[in-house]
Amino acid sequence: MGYVTSADGTVIAYERGGNGPAVVLVGGGIDDGTENAPLAAALAEHFTVYNYARRGRGDSGDASTVDLAREIEDLAALIAEAGGSAHVYGVSSGGALALEAAAAGCSVARLGVYEVPYNITDSDWPRQWRNYVDGLRAALAAGRRGDAVELFMRVTGASDADLAGLRAAPFWPALEAMAHTLAHDAAALGDGRPPVARLGHVRQPTLVLTGDDRPAGAAKWIAALDAAADAVAAGLPHAHRQTLKGQGHVADPHAVVPVLERFFNE
Template identity: 45%
Template sequence: MDKKTTSRDGTRLAYEVTGRGPTVILVSGAMSTGGTVAPLAARLADRCTAVVYDRRGRGASGDTAPYAVAREVEDLAALVEAVGGEAALFGVSSGGALALEAAASGLPVRQVAVYETPFADFLPGGAEREAVYKEQLNEALAAGRRGDAVELFLRLTGLGEEMIRGARQSPMWAGMEAVAPSLAYDDAVMGDGLLPRARLAAITVPVLSVVGGASPEWMREASRVLADTVPEGTYRVLEGQTHMVEPDVLGPVLAGFLTG
């Protein structure tokens, strides 16, 4: 990340800019940094100015206690100001919930696009599952058990026990433990895990809700209802895609929405 800006509470945020055209800030999800969405930024660069950044508590960005979702909205406000005072937002997974909350809070953004924000009220038992995860995650992080926190998240995403054991032995595990405290941030961004209908109804800009056609039915339903709930929403299915969407597939759809 070659650029820095400062959020309202003094937290330094690392970001980089690529491409030309309408500006869009890419918001990563849990267990990720700006580098996670950098391939998508590269795919957008011929039609958009794409901004990637490390959310607070990750990568090259700083962190300031106590955490609040409002601080991450302020981070986005600082980034919008740093890149010229006008931008759209794109968020993947829980990063989509942050982008939507920023728009609902009145952040002056042009458009919002999200990919598979995992609102759990469309998953049978999803609300209860989210509540158990929240309790266990907070316990693990309070006790300094970062590895256990990462395991909890991986199980929540559906990863099997054998794959989790393999992940613990991989070179990537240290990096995953390093960002484990930020899992609590994404958990806070998701709230109670349910679709925040009142907040979504307050969004006054166009919203694109995208989902993979090979993703679970509950995820497709959550994405569709999201688009139906905002005043100006569009729903799009990318056939054959899963939660790990391919930039070459998502990029043209997102660029088309952003360039209008």
């Protein structure tokens, strides 16, 4: 475990492994880096991998306010620790953060993102997203952490039965413990749609990935991921669009590593 200090003084924890060009992994919602740990281990056969806990998660510190600029500074601190330039791979909402960081001028060499949960297919999505963000803020301000997690699950399409099962699961307390970090994810995703104007500022070659494993009854935002990825790729000056066959929202590292190895080494 290593630590870097971000620009606002927040300490960010990370794990480092492997040798070779630097790659920073950016995790998604309600994740402290654990979800990316298998990918980090597999990538470490080819790269020096930095898998960090985003602020408010794991051993990383947090601040009293939520500001996307602070999370961008966190990623910049990791890139500086990695030598001043690094490839970056972000999954889900971590992909949104990675895109925003590249657009803001972070020293990203090459960028990969996987299934960033923007939505452009549902005409009612802007209203739904605003309601979610407002409800999330209210729940967190009142200390209703379980309600905050439930709001997140509902906006991703969870049913009453799904939520009942989750609340009874042994890992539910761990989800509640990270509920406050959902505000950081919401900030990274902006208004819930691809930030087309800012994407034009991303000059790095960018690999835009999705899977094609869409289970029956999948949430609307899952079904919309392909369209969102197409829109992201269309807005980027140097995009490469690819689908990983047989992969769902959490992809098998063995499917991801060969693709990233080729792309990052081009």
